[in-house]
Amino acid sequence: MNDSLDRPEAVREDARLDLDKLTGWLAAHALPGAIEVLQFPRGYSNLTYLLRVSAEGAAPREIVLRRPPLGVKIASAHDMGREHRILSGLASVWDKVPRTIGYEPDESVLGAPFYVMERAHGVIFRAKQPKGIALSSLDGRALSETLIDTLAEIHGIDVQAAGLADLGKPAGYNARQVKGWTERYEKAKTDEIADVDAIARWLAEHTPPESGVALIHNDFKYDNVVYAPDLSRIVAVLDWEMSTLGDPLMDLGTTLSYWVEASDPPLFTAMRFGPTDAPRSLRRMEVVERWQTKTGRPVTSLVFYFAFALFKLAVVAQQLYQRYARGLTKEPRYAFMIEGVKGLTRTAVRAVETDRIDVLTP
Numbered sequence: 001m002n003d004s005l006d007r008p009e010a011v012r013e014d015a016r017l018d019l020d021k022l023t024g025w026l027a028a029h030a031l032p033g034a035i036e037v038l039q040f041p042r043g044y045s046n047l048t049y050l051l052r053v054s055a056e057g058a059a060p061r062e063i064v065l066r067r068p069p070l071g072v073k074i075a076s077a078h079d080m081g082r083e084h085r086i087l088s089g090l091a092s093v094w095d096k097v098p099r100t101i102g103y104e105p106d107e108s109v110l111g112a113p114f115y116v117m118e119r120a121h122g123v124i125f126r127a128k129q130p131k132g133i134a135l136s137s138l139d140g141r142a143l144s145e146t147l148i149d150t151l152a153e154i155h156g157i158d159v160q161a162a163g164l165a166d167l168g169k170p171a172g173y174n175a176r177q178v179k180g181w182t183e184r185y186e187k188a189k190t191d192e193i194a195d196v197d198a199i200a201r202w203l204a205e206h207t208p209p210e211s212g213v214a215l216i217h218n219d220f221k222y223d224n225v226v227y228a229p230d231l232s233r234i235v236a237v238l239d240w241e242m243s244t245l246g247d248p249l250m251d252l253g254t255t256l257s258y259w260v261e262a263s264d265p266p267l268f269t270a271m272r273f274g275p276t277d278a279p280r281s282l283r284r285m286e287v288v289e290r291w292q293t294k295t296g297r298p299v300t301s302l303v304f305y306f307a308f309a310l311f312k313l314a315v316v317a318q319q320l321y322q323r324y325a326r327g328l329t330k331e332p333r334y335a336f337m338i339e340g341v342k343g344l345t346r347t348a349v350r351a352v353e354t355d356r357i358d359v360l361t362p
Contacts, residue, residue, distance in 0.1 A: 008038035008050040014070060015039060015047055021109050022065075026053060029102040029116070031061070046080075046241060050119065063101060067114035079241070081105055084115040086240045089162040096150065096237050120236035122226040125274040138231075140281030147225065148287055150234045151255060152294035155214040155248040162215075168244035170213040177250065178203045178308065185315045188322040191338060195345035199311055202352055208301040216251040218242035221258040222274020252291055253305030256357060257313055259284050264360050267343035271313075285358050306357045307348040314344040 011017070023035055033055035040048040049065040066080060084103040091097050103115040125143075129135055159165045169176075182200045217224075219242050226236040260272040261283055275281065282290060292299050321337035323329045347360050 008040045011039040062119040064119050065116050068112050080113040080115050083241045089164045093162045120226045122235050125222040138278040140278030144282040148290045157215050159215050170245045173246040174207050178207050181315050188319040190325050195349050199345050199348045210247040211249045214248040216246045220255050249305045253309040256306050257309035307351050310344045310348040314341045317341045
């Protein structure tokens with residue numbers, strides 16, 4: 001199954017690194033040698049590189065470097081020091097994160113803070129199936145159960161033992177999230193969309209108190225986990241830049257918002273982030289039941305958490321579309337994001353109207 005392993009590509013011209021400075025930094029962190037740099041091309045957020053370090057007389061060592069997007073000032077979603085701290089703390093209590101090697105806050109090295117970690121080898125499922133794997137050949141039941149069991153594990157991590165008890169402010173988390181994401185939308189707004197206004201108003205009026213407190217990943221889906229090459233287990237969970245302490249049902253809602261079923265509207269099929277529609281895969285309500293059983297936590301106000309997660313995705317799509325509309329990017333995939341905003345919020349409104357998350361078509 002080697003062809004299915006996650007593969008980097010040549011570094012984009014606008015994302016090149018200063019090799020001389022990087023070589024010196026690595027040597028100072030006990031990684032001397034010549035380096036080859038490649039880039040993992042997926043995603044909309046932080047830049048991720050593969051470094052192959054070749055010291056004389058030794059086999060090349062593969063490590064991963066993460067840095068913020070070009071031209072973005074440091075914010076919580078791009079705080080490399082915070083993400084490095086989270087990974088380092090988790091590695092002390094949990095075996096499903098890559099081991100960190102070092103963190104550099106000085107922007108003079110590569111133009112932004114960055115950190116380096118071990119590479120997790122395995123299979124990452126994305127919108128398209130990895131090369132060599134057919135959707136019909138997958139055991140969706142085993143894959144999806146493993147995924148949700150891992151999410152439940154995250155929500156059971158002892159944050160005190162991991163040194164992460166001060167990572168966030170869980171009290172009032174839900175209300176702050178609704179307010180904050182609504183404000184983000186207003187700043188990125190380009191079109192009048194009635195469903196956006198309706199769902200934002202409903203969320204503000206129906207925000208439940210926190211169901212509990214746990215470490216939450218905040219973007220948990222197939223393309224942020226690494227399966228072992230034989231798909232028998234998950235070896236690493238990636239992309240912790242948005243993690244915090246908060247309501248674990250927010251995390252569950254986020255995962256459900258990415259969960260595409262065969263009967264879902266075409267918009268959802270186009271937005272799939274992994275094989276959630278593989279044969280025998282858990283359906284959304286089965287995901288809820290599995291998570292509830294594994295965590296022992298009750299699931300309440302499910303439609304709120306699902307609708308809010310859809311709203312968050314809509315806001316992100318709006319932010320990307322605004323960049324395109326203003327001429328800040330020419331990426332053609334951003335031109336269609338406004339349709340995603342409309343479809344996601346229409347689906348959120350339907351979930352509220354029907355009080356269900358399992359039937360998204362009219």
